[in-house]
Amino acid sequence: MSPRRPFDESDVRLRPNPRGSRPRTKQRPDHADAVSALVTGVDRGRYTLLVDPDGPDEHRAVAMKARELGRDRVVPGDRVDVVGDASGDPGSLARIVRIDERSTVLRRTADDTDPVERIIVANADQLVIVTALADPEPRTRMIDRCVVAGYDAGMDVLLCLTKADLADPAELIAMYAPIGVSVVVTRRGPAGAVEGLDDVRRAVAGRVSVLVGHSGVGKSTLVNALVPDAFRAVGVVNDVTGRGRHTSSSAIALRLPAIPAPDRATAPLASGWVIDTPGVRSFGLAHVQVEHLLAPFADLAAVARECPRGCTHADDAPDCALDDWVSDAPEAQTEAARAARLESFRRLLASRTGALASGEGTERDSR
Ligand SMILES: Nc1nc2c(ncn2[C@@H]2O[C@H](COP(=O)(O)OP(=O)(O)OP(=O)(O)O)[C@@H](O)[C@H]2O)c(=O)[nH]1
Ligand SMILES: [Zn+2]
Numbered sequence: 001m002s003p004r005r006p007f008d009e010s011d012v013r014l015r016p017n018p019r020g021s022r023p024r025t026k027q028r029p030d031h032a033d034a035v036s037a038l039v040t041g042v043d044r045g046r047y048t049l050l051v052d053p054d055g056p057d058e059h060r061a062v063a064m065k066a067r068e069l070g071r072d073r074v075v076p077g078d079r080v081d082v083v084g085d086a087s088g089d090p091g092s093l094a095r096i097v098r099i100d101e102r103s104t105v106l107r108r109t110a111d112d113t114d115p116v117e118r119i120i121v122a123n124a125d126q127l128v129i130v131t132a133l134a135d136p137e138p139r140t141r142m143i144d145r146c147v148v149a150g151y152d153a154g155m156d157v158l159l160c161l162t163k164a165d166l167a168d169p170a171e172l173i174a175m176y177a178p179i180g181v182s183v184v185v186t187r188r189g190p191a192g193a194v195e196g197l198d199d200v201r202r203a204v205a206g207r208v209s210v211l212v213g214h215s216g217v218g219k220s221t222l223v224n225a226l227v228p229d230a231f232r233a234v235g236v237v238n239d240v241t242g243r244g245r246h247t248s249s250s251a252i253a254l255r256l257p258a259i260p261a262p263d264r265a266t267a268p269l270a271s272g273w274v275i276d277t278p279g280v281r282s283f284g285l286a287h288v289q290v291e292h293l294l295a296p297f298a299d300l301a302a303v304a305r306e307c308p309r310g311c312t313h314a315d316d317a318p319d320c321a322l323d324d325w326v327s328d329a330p331e332a333q334t335e336a337a338r339a340a341r342l343e344s345f346r347r348l349l350a351s352r353t354g355a356l357a358s359g360e361g362t363e364r365d366s367r
Contacts, residue, residue: 031097034081037061039074039096039122040253047074047096050255051086061088066095074099076251076275077122077208104153106210107284117284121210121251121275126150128158128204128274130213130222133167140175142282144351146212147181149283151348152292155210157181158203162218163188164196179344180296186222194218197225205259210251210275212283223276227254251277285352297345300325315346 037049040060047063063082065074074080079100086094104124107117127150131138143159150157159176161169164187173183184203186196204226213219258271290313294301304313306321313320322342329335 031081031083034083034097035086036100037063037080037082037086037094037096038253039076039078039080041076042074042250047080049080049082049086049094049096051082051088051094059088061086061092061094063094063096066097068097069099072099073119075119075122076253077124077210077273078102079123104155106149106153106155107287108280109282109284110286117286120277120280124153124208124210124275125155126158126204126207126209127153127155128160128209128211130160130162130211130217130219131172132163132217133161133169133172134163135166136214136216138172140172141351142214143172143176144348145283145285147176147179148285148288148293148348148351151296152285152288154292158209159183160200160211160222161185162222165189178341179348186218194221194225201226201256201259204256204272204274206272208253208273208275210277212277212280219276223254223274226274227256251275251280288352290349293348294345297341300341300345312349313346314349 035051036053037051038053039047040050041048045064047065049061049063050058051061052058061082063080063084063086065072066083074096080096081098081100082094082096084095085092102122104122105119106121106124106127108120110117127146129143129146129150131143138161147157157180159172159181161172161183162185164185169183169185173185177183182203184196184199186194186200189195200222211219211223253273253275255273256271294304294313300322303321303325304311307313307317308319311317311320313322322345326335326338326342329338
């Protein structure tokens, strides 16, 4: 039932675009001398790149967008082709001439200042929703909306519950585990260190994970623990505190350290990436298609094939086959389980609507 599957090297690049449209690679002048790179950050029209990622010539460089890309956005996680001076030497500036086709895109919500749902991260395969169990209180409506955004984008969803030293995670685990969301829990231990990190490390190993979470939930604490020295490595350190923290409001991709193989004799396991999204608190759901939401619920998706054409599968949908599936259950116990499952799905379905009225749809985004 869970959309999770094992990761392999080709996964991120070769997975078909779940949105089934918008191939991003357009016919462009042939740049035979182009090199490939991964976009790790964007700041005021300057793109930080990892050229030849995982290859023999891997190094950092800075680039601008070539004029020929026009208004196409380039975002962290994008695989791009660059020409010009991609040496990364001080003062060098390469040019991004092509954006590879994206396996997934995550969009932030539209808001009053910008009515467009802009892409903020590309090619991530897992959305990590960081939520504190207390201080601040968890908001399940917000979590639901993030789950919807992740599923719609074709990503697996991991819920990371922090501050379990302050409140019991049982209720939230019970709420999200049945809808295919993996859950990990962290807490502050008696000595002050964060506990539970090994579970988080395993859950993000070898994958490209986008981290989202409201201010104060402990996301920075988590990122700093997962990627020691991450912010120093990308050159963003708070001058005053010296702590790793970046103030830019756009997303930034950080490479995870490789984790040793369980037997410690073979090569370390694939490291993976986490993409932090400071200031992004809500996602554009206006474009979400019901089929994308239904897909992670394989049992429901099979039943829904019997629905009338154009069925919304919502509470008030006439003749929705999902309602029959519940009432036709052979036993009371099965009926209760099916009802709970349908209710979870409909809860997600409903969370798409009323987004802007809820007041949750504000966040900042730098171009
Ligand atoms: N009790 C408890 N406190 C924690 C835990 N994790 C983080 N904190 C504290 O929660 C506060 C917020 O943590 P941050 O990591 O700064 O949170 P953030 O989500 O990055 O929020 P911003 O820094 O505002 O973006 C800090 O005071 C942390 O020390 C935890 O597991 N338990
Ligand atoms: Zn239906």
